[in-house]
Amino acid sequence: MTHTLVLLRHGESEWNAKNLFTGWVDVPLNEKGRGEAVRGGELIRESGLLPDVVHTSLLRRAINTAAISLDVADRHWIPVRRSWRLNERHYGALQGKNKKQTLEEYGEEQFMLWRRSFDVPPPPIEPGSEWSQDGDPRYADLGDEMPRTECLKDVIERFLPYWESAIVPDLRAGLVTLVAAHGNSLRALVKHLDGISDEDIAGLNIPTGMPLVYELDDDLEPTVPGGRYLDPDAAAAAAAAVANQGR
Numbered sequence: 001m002t003h004t005l006v007l008l009r010h011g012e013s014e015w016n017a018k019n020l021f022t023g024w025v026d027v028p029l030n031e032k033g034r035g036e037a038v039r040g041g042e043l044i045r046e047s048g049l050l051p052d053v054v055h056t057s058l059l060r061r062a063i064n065t066a067a068i069s070l071d072v073a074d075r076h077w078i079p080v081r082r083s084w085r086l087n088e089r090h091y092g093a094l095q096g097k098n099k100k101q102t103l104e105e106y107g108e109e110q111f112m113l114w115r116r117s118f119d120v121p122p123p124p125i126e127p128g129s130e131w132s133q134d135g136d137p138r139y140a141d142l143g144d145e146m147p148r149t150e151c152l153k154d155v156i157e158r159f160l161p162y163w164e165s166a167i168v169p170d171l172r173a174g175l176v177t178l179v180a181a182h183g184n185s186l187r188a189l190v191k192h193l194d195g196i197s198d199e200d201i202a203g204l205n206i207p208t209g210m211p212l213v214y215e216l217d218d219d220l221e222p223t224v225p226g227g228r229y230l231d232p233d234a235a236a237a238a239a240a241a242v243a244n245q246g247r
């Protein structure tokens with residue numbers, strides 16, 4: 001028996017379009033992003049892989065992408081679970097900063113260390129500063145777990161408990177499981193599923209609004225490494241555009 005997992009990065013947000021580091025800032029989808037979510041829903045519907053349950057982050061770009069896509073696929077009624085553990089990577093003091101300006105100010109090496117290294121987090125965000133999430137009621141229960149910055153390694157550490165306790169049980173119950181999340185929380189998941197090395201994960205970029213399907217065996221190993229995008233050509237072009245952000 002295989003288990004079906006469908007991953008969906010949110011559609012383009014207002015800050016993706018402005019080329020700003022976003023992280024935990026709760027930015028809305030823009031017009032293009034809503035269109036990508038519609039297209040994602042059409043691809044899901046056409047594939048016949050209709051989700052039985054959906055997991056999202058606590059951020060509206062993922063929540064609304066899931067809602068739009070599922071509405072198009074006529075699956076708007078399925079159970080939903082949300083967790084901060086699926087949030088985008090916290091981008092620390094870079095949140096709200098322009099990627100191109102950051103690249104020009106700090107140079108290629110530092111920029112790429114912050115964006116794609118496995119274990120180098122950006123500087124922590126200043127408590128109470130403009131783009132900090134202090135006092136946000138949705139994170140009131142986090143206490144000491146509330147991040148001030150994160151590298152991909154940190155994202156994997158906070159994501160895995162949710163994977164094990166919430167997503168794996170749905171997969172094992174035979175439910176087609178949709179995870180609507182973010183570029184870096186999905187990179188954490190794909191790294192885990194495909195066993196990608198700490199070095200090689202730097203080269204992996206997830207495009208917005210493109211459903212990526214994994215069929216998993218009983219050990220929850222992908223039957224096809226890397227999974228399968230429902231629209232592979234569009235996904236490859238969009239992933240290259242993510243890789244080139246800042247330039």
Ligand SMILES: O=C(O)[C@@H](CO)OP(=O)(O)O
Pocket residue numbers: 016020021022023024088089091115183184242245
């Ligand atoms: O800004 C962010 O939060 C992420 C995703 O948009 O950006 P990056 O791809 O640079 O990690």
